[in-house]
Amino acid sequence: MSETADAHDAPTSTGIDHKKLIMWLFLASDCMFFGTLISTHLLYRKLYPSGFTDAEGHQRFIQNLFNIELTSFSTFILLMSSFLMALAVSAMHKGEIKSFRRNVLGVIFFGLIFLGCQVFEFTHFYHQGLTIQNSVLGSTFYVLTGTHGTHVAIGVLWLILMYFYSFTGKLRGHMGALDVEVAGLYWHFVDIVWIIIFTAVYLVEYLGPNGIWGTGLPAAIK
Amino acid sequence: MSSSSEAAPSQEFLIEETRRYHHFITLALWLAVVTGAEIVLIFLPIPMAAVLTVLSLMSAGKFFAVILWFMHLIYDKRLLLWIFVAALALTFATFSALLALFSVDLLDPKWIS
Numbered sequence: 194m195s196e197t198a199d200a201h202d203a204p205t206s207t208g209i210d211h212k213k214l215i216m217w218l219f220l221a222s223d224c225m226f227f228g229t230l231i232s233t234h235l236l237y238r239k240l241y242p243s244g245f246t247d248a249e250g251h252q253r254f255i256q257n258l259f260n261i262e263l264t265s266f267s268t269f270i271l272l273m274s275s276f277l278m279a280l281a282v283s284a285m286h287k288g289e290i291k292s293f294r295r296n297v298l299g300v301i302f303f304g305l306i307f308l309g310c311q312v313f314e315f316t317h318f319y320h321q322g323l324t325i326q327n328s329v330l331g332s333t334f335y336v337l338t339g340t341h342g343t344h345v346a347i348g349v350l351w352l353i354l355m356y357f358y359s360f361t362g363k364l365r366g367h368m369g370a371l372d373v374e375v376a377g378l379y380w381h382f383v384d385i386v387w388i389i390i391f392t393a394v395y396l397v398e399y400l401g402p403n404g405i406w407g408t409g410l411p412a413a414i415k
Numbered sequence: 416m417s418s419s420s421e422a423a424p425s426q427e428f429l430i431e432e433t434r435r436y437h438h439f440i441t442l443a444l445w446l447a448v449v450t451g452a453e454i455v456l457i458f459l460p461i462p463m464a465a466v467l468t469v470l471s472l473m474s475a476g477k478f479f480a481v482i483l484w485f486m487h488l489i490y491d492k493r494l495l496l497w498i499f500v501a502a503l504a505l506t507f508a509t510f511s512a513l514l515a516l517f518s519v520d521l522l523d524p525k526w527i528s
Contacts, residue, residue: 397467
């Protein structure tokens with residue numbers, strides 16, 4: 194692991210630019226925030242494995258609601274957006290503003306696709322009877338994935354502003370590259386949170402005939 | 416803005432950036448392959464404990480790969496790595512504590528009726 198690869202140390206007591214340090218501290222706190230949301234979802238999934246009751250009073254299971262193809266597609270999209278973001282940061286470090294714009298447009302496009310998939314998924318779930326109010330599962334699921342979606346939306350907005358800002362000519366040099374790198378850190382963080390959500394919330398529901406949590410029907414309450 | 420902040424990047428720095436560029440491409444391909452493998456894995460007829468273990472390892476691998484390379488932690492100052500590792504440790508400790516507190520096996524069923 195090399196500490197000398199970046200162009201030069203910042204003239205601060207830590208040798209790290211303040212913007213970057215503050216962003217990492219924010220991401221560390223956000224990591225704990227998402228950690229509690231994911232923990233809450235998993236714990237309540239374990240405590241209430243029986244799913245939810247729809248508007249007609251039928252017992253429904255989340256396994257029948259999830260669309261693994263859609264979620265896999267949006268996961269792939271987010272991973273590739275992270276790749277493009279890394280290329281955009283690299284382009285800015287090399288002073289290639291046109292390459293930066295191309296890559297950041299790709300990130301924005303992929304981010305919007307991800308948000309579109311999430312809106313579609315939420316709408317589908319809502320029409321199937323899973324709301325934020327009618328079950329613990331609905332509450333924890335919508336709060337967790339909705340908070341993540343909000344982070345993605347903020348990231349997209351940030352990158353759109355940065356894209357247009359690049360045309361003013363002020364986004365250049367070391368400070369410009371640092372601004373893009375900080376935005377990139379935020380975007381990659383959104384990606385790593387989804388990596389965990391994808392496995393912990395979606396994939397585990399497909400393990401075994403009734404998912405990892407079971408249906409809770411035989412002896413949920415003795 | 417000082418003139419040094421807008422100086423053209425050195426040749427050495429450009430070579431390093433090009434090397435990183437190739438790392439990013441390799442990593443993106445790896446991430447796509449691992450994600451595909453995760454999806455295949457959940458439909459394979461193998462014990463749930465084994466699948467869960469492998470899924471967790473794959474997920475952790477992707478997580479740390481993005482942090483180390485895409486987020487430049489492998490290239491940056493160690494302090495940033497320790498800040499994030501400390502946050503991860505706190506997150507994991509919180510999860511473990513919650514799991515212990517709300518272990519369903521220890522709960523009286525009447526409290527969740």
